[in-house]
Amino acid sequence: MKDQIVRTEGLKKYYRLGENIVKALDGVDFSVEEREFVAIIGRSGSGKSTLLHMIGGLDVPTSGEVYVDGKRLSEMNREQLAIFRRRKVGFIFQNYNLVPDLSVYDNVVLPVELDGKRVDRHFVREILELLHLEEKQDALPGMLSGGQQQRAAIARAVASKPSIILADVK
Numbered sequence: 319m320k321d322q323i324v325r326t327e328g329l330k331k332y333y334r335l336g337e338n339i340v341k342a343l344d345g346v347d348f349s350v351e352e353r354e355f356v357a358i359i360g361r362s363g364s365g366k367s368t369l370l371h372m373i374g375g376l377d378v379p380t381s382g383e384v385y386v387d388g389k390r391l392s393e394m395n396r397e398q399l400a401i402f403r404r405r406k407v408g409f410i411f412q413n414y415n416l417v418p419d420l421s422v423y424d425n426v427v428l429p430v431e432l433d434g435k436r437v438d439r440h441f442v443r444e445i446l447e448l449l450h451l452e453e454k455q456d457a458l459p460g461m462l463s464g465g466q467q468q469r470a471a472i473a474r475a476v477a478s479k480p481s482i483i484l485a486d487v488k
């Protein structure tokens with residue numbers, strides 16, 4: 319067996335919605351090997367975003383465990399989890415979540431800067447070129463098309479050279 323970069327065990331996420339309980343995840347056992355590319359397909363509301371949020375440490379499961387790179391997320395305190403998200407996870411949000419007041423370039427390098435790391439400008443330029451965003455790097459997200467915003471979100475997720483990329487894409 320190759321090294322598993324992501325593993326979940328009996329992962330459950332229940333949301334309370336007024337009187338009702340929504341079982342968004344109800345016992346998910348799932349793993350991804352290093353360098354593996356996995357696509358999760360399911361109808362709207364089937365729990366895809368919820369699963370990615372749990373793996374990326376953006377939200378806490380009702381029960382069950384998530385391991386990323388051998389580390390159990392439930393063992394981490396808030397600060398450790400924040401560092402985990404910044405260094406290990408590149409997250410492409412379903413609604414992109416770009417910071418509206420920052421240029422594309424500043425959005426892309428923000429996670430690296432928040433981590434107190436030196437920005438690898440060559441690497442960032444390479445990413446922006448690959449994603450055909452070099453001419454938009456000074457633009458605000460609101461000036462971009464939907465596809466350009468999505469590519470800016472991809473550039474941001476890749477810029478910090480994370481261990482895993484979680485792409486909640488449409």
Ligand SMILES: Nc1ncnc2c1ncn2[C@@H]1O[C@H](COP(=O)(O)OP(=O)(O)OP(=O)(O)O)[C@@H](O)[C@H]1O
Pocket residue numbers: 333334335340341342360361362363364365366367368369412
């Ligand atoms: N914060 C929340 N509070 C209550 N219910 C929620 C919350 N977030 C998600 N849900 C519910 O959990 C279920 C799974 O939602 P989720 O967003 O994970 O689905 P999805 O597969 O990503 O759907 P889509 O393809 O439309 O993006 C849905 O029934 C949704 O209404």
Ligand SMILES: [Mg+2]
Pocket residue numbers: 366367368412486
């Ligand atoms: Mg979703």
